[in-house]
Amino acid sequence: MSERRIVILTDGRTTPTGAKTASCVVRYKPKEVVALLDTTQPGKTAGELLGVGGSIPVVANLADAPGANTLLIGIAPSGGKLPAAWRKILLEAIDRGMNLVSGLHDFLSNDPEIAGAASKKGVEIYDVRKNNEKDVSNRLNLREDCLRIHTVGQDCSVGKMLASVELTIGLKKRGHDAKFIATGQTGIMIEGDGCPVDCVVSDFVNGAVEKLILANQHHDILLIEGQGSLSHPRYSAVTLGLLHGCVPHGMILVYEAGRKNVHGMDYIPLVPLKKIVEVNETMASLAMPSKVIGVAMNSRALSPEEAEAERERVGRELGLPVCDVIRHGPDVLIDAILAFRQKLFPHLKAKAG
């Protein structure tokens, strides 16, 4: 397709947590985004509302972003359903000749009204989560010295994708052939490839992830995006299939400082970090020996002083290097990954950095 000029639909939910997909696309593809569409806050900017995206404007109407050729749905609600009020915005976008990009579980291309209008107008619908995965895992032919690092979490929506992307960028900057392995709709929108594991039929999750690894192991280091948590009441099936499908050598634990309860289920307390490390190591090691080698702390809710105290406390508690990849940069974790790699594969020559 020709160059994308995207309007991101975040109507009424333009906040860093309410519009997770929007925040990430704005962060990593700022040149492609011409506006956010939120009828409740026109005139503001992405920078003001999301903390990223600088002067990208918020508009109330598609007509206010005349050069756009793509409407991207910028939220990932629990259950993945399309808010009812958005239907007429999607139909208007189609009428304006815009393509649609959606990561919802409710596929737009299966919606008779939307698909019919798109077909009539000749625009395309990209349902990022749509897949037809039907292969089981075989756990064969894994490249021995392709390092697989997997981000695992205490909860969903803590920053596993962000940590994976930042670590990949940092490793590349140091001259390594690293690749971000996207496993969720937002990651796929950013990276352009990957597998929407949470929308794969459960029998084939492990197999779909393994296929993704086999297709990318010509790279030297894979940073595999985690999903949910092994302790998540809703999504643990996804998490374990992903863990066993990607058979990581090492894991980076991701959590949000200050969060006490499961995201969206505030009546269920989070499982402590120490236990999360233990269950991830136990479950990963059913496939092959695997260790948590560092912690990516999401400290967005903390002051700089609080963040330092938290970093210190968690590092001491878990005996692991800790950083916030946004606040501190990812270097501490990149050092940990490279040292781990050197220890695992001593035959590989150390590269610069």
Added chain:
Amino acid sequence: MSERRIVILTDGRTTPTGAKTASCVVRYKPKEVVALLDTTQPGKTAGELLGVGGSIPVVANLADAPGANTLLIGIAPSGGKLPAAWRKILLEAIDRGMNLVSGLHDFLSNDPEIAGAASKKGVEIYDVRKNNEKDVSNRLNLREDCLRIHTVGQDCSVGKMLASVELTIGLKKRGHDAKFIATGQTGIMIEGDGCPVDCVVSDFVNGAVEKLILANQHHDILLIEGQGSLSHPRYSAVTLGLLHGCVPHGMILVYEAGRKNVHGMDYIPLVPLKKIVEVNETMASLAMPSKVIGVAMNSRALSPEEAEAERERVGRELGLPVCDVIRHGPDVLIDAILAFRQKLFPHLKAKAG
């Protein structure tokens, strides 16, 4: 539908392990089965080939079972695909006015040729695995004193369904209001309800199972069929979603004596039973305290003497009651379940038995 008179298609695979679905349907619905269809072994009986089903005949042609009104696919191959050679048998069955029952991942009702023929002839297709589960788990409103017992396994195809059914039958015989909760295609064919969890989109596995529990907790004791194993390279996603969706009070470990490697992956050794107990208790207890309270040993490959020695050895190793629910009957495990229930819910009056 009117009374089913079933031919079970097991062509070329009429063995207890090759035709798992057939064996179970024959075992629990013998009056509905008029014949097995296997072109390679006509003239034999179900009893000879499957060890169950007595004199139910094996025929080579549908014409040899003229009274039948239903063709049921009697295998559950890895990946769930339709063997290519069976297509013309299905089309012939449709032509004879028979309904189709299938537990394959490849839905017959989505196959243009088969669905077209069925529609033309006015026969019905029951794709047991077809579902549209789209609800996440909430972990709310569970009845406190409805006992949830979940069969968990060292591997797939070890007898978790069989153990669950036998325990349910045994508990009912002792006057308890027990219900078998089917979670796989064969269990659903036998029980008439349930959820095909391995065919549910991974984000919704936990939720689909929870829904099944909520719909059945007017019964006093639920025996929830397990799937795969937490250690299974292919199916662990299904297993953990099921475990966290049904939040069991207690678990029964099921394994096949003498099996050394993962079913269908003979290059991967099984995880030892002790470790399987440990990971199931650890992972279940992330939701609520849960224990393995007994072991259902599948000793089909052993002599009576070997079975006794194995039972003794495993009981000592794990410190748990052990029996083969077919060879010994389920009483030892039923006693364990009732004692466990009495301890958990001392306010419930002990019933006879």
